[in-house]
Amino acid sequence: MIIKDVQVHYRNIPLLVPFKTALRTANDIDSVDVNVILDNGIIGMGAAAPAVAITGDSTESIMSALLGPIKGVLVGHDLNDFQTALKKVQLCCIGNTSAKAAANMALYDAYCKWLNIPLYAYLGGRKNLQTSMTIGVDTPEKMAWDAEKSVEAGFHLLKIKVGTHPELDINRIEAIRRAVPPDTKFRLDANQAWEPKQAVQILRELEKRKLGIEFVEQPVSAHDWEGLKYVTERTCLPVMADESLFTAKDALKLVSGRYVDLINIKLMKCGGITEAWKIAGIAEANGVKCMVGSMMEPSLSVAAAAHFAAAHPNVYYLDLDAPLWLSEEPDHLTYDGENVLLPGRPGIGVVQPV
Incomplete structure (x- = not known):
């Protein structure tokens, strides 16, 4: 071979x-x-x-x-x-x-x-997968409309992009909350946009308003690990590392040092399934839950991430909606609302070219 x-x-x-x-x-x-x-x-x-x-x-x-x-x-x-x-x-x-x-x-x-055999079978598991749907940055009215349509499409987990302006961000989240059912969960993603003290101020205000926020992702700069820890220690909302995490060594420092409450694993950042498995295991040993996410990327790589997520016992959250934004139809995985369905074909599930 x-x-x-x-x-x-x-x-x-x-x-x-x-x-x-x-x-x-x-x-x-x-x-x-x-x-x-x-x-x-x-x-x-x-x-x-x-x-x-x-x-x-x-x-x-x-x-x-x-x-x-x-x-x-x-x-x-x-x-x-x-x-x-x-x-x-x-x-x-x-x-x-x-x-x-x-x-x-x-x-x-x-x-x-x-x-x-399918990849998930080789990795040793196949739990059910539910992904969030991303609500991109826009006016409060447009984001509320997008959120409403996403809920109608079967998503009760919304990943809300924020970070352009603190006061406007709060208005955006409140507009979305008014537009969707009360059991809809929000996951905020600031994409490194806030300073540490600013992040604490914003998150404490959001806590007071009880808007159904599950966690906040990467509130400060990727390189500001002390800033991450500062925010984590001063807010009740769980803080997740994304851009700060690339390698298993990064994971070891982040979770053993309690810099964050949660981590987001992406194959494009860590170099593939092998390193992702190590990262999730290190987090599990330290009592830190993982999300498997994707950037805006092709459905094939998202499908590989989904196989990994289905198999590893320490993956609790999913952000794998990228294929739903693409103009092409994937043959590697399908969606039933928020449910991500893996094919039973060998490997990742791609139909091999003739």
């Missing part, structure tokens, strides 16, 4: 509507698709999306890493030695987590296709 070739393809995928956060507005996404081709005809498939502001990875750098050092260590390798292949990808270059994630999931896909 020798790896014969690694091929890379680029696609641009328009979004159905613009995706707005405190950091940017996106109208489309780039997808770098990778095929790991075995000598027995099996093709393992993975994908990555650039997010320069978060991972530092561009479309060009992802393609270069895949066709350069990653291809160099994989071609000629016997995939029967599966764990060594995974390790080679992680060690072949510094950084490039998005490219590593794409190669990592392609290797898992190929190996599970050879075993003829």
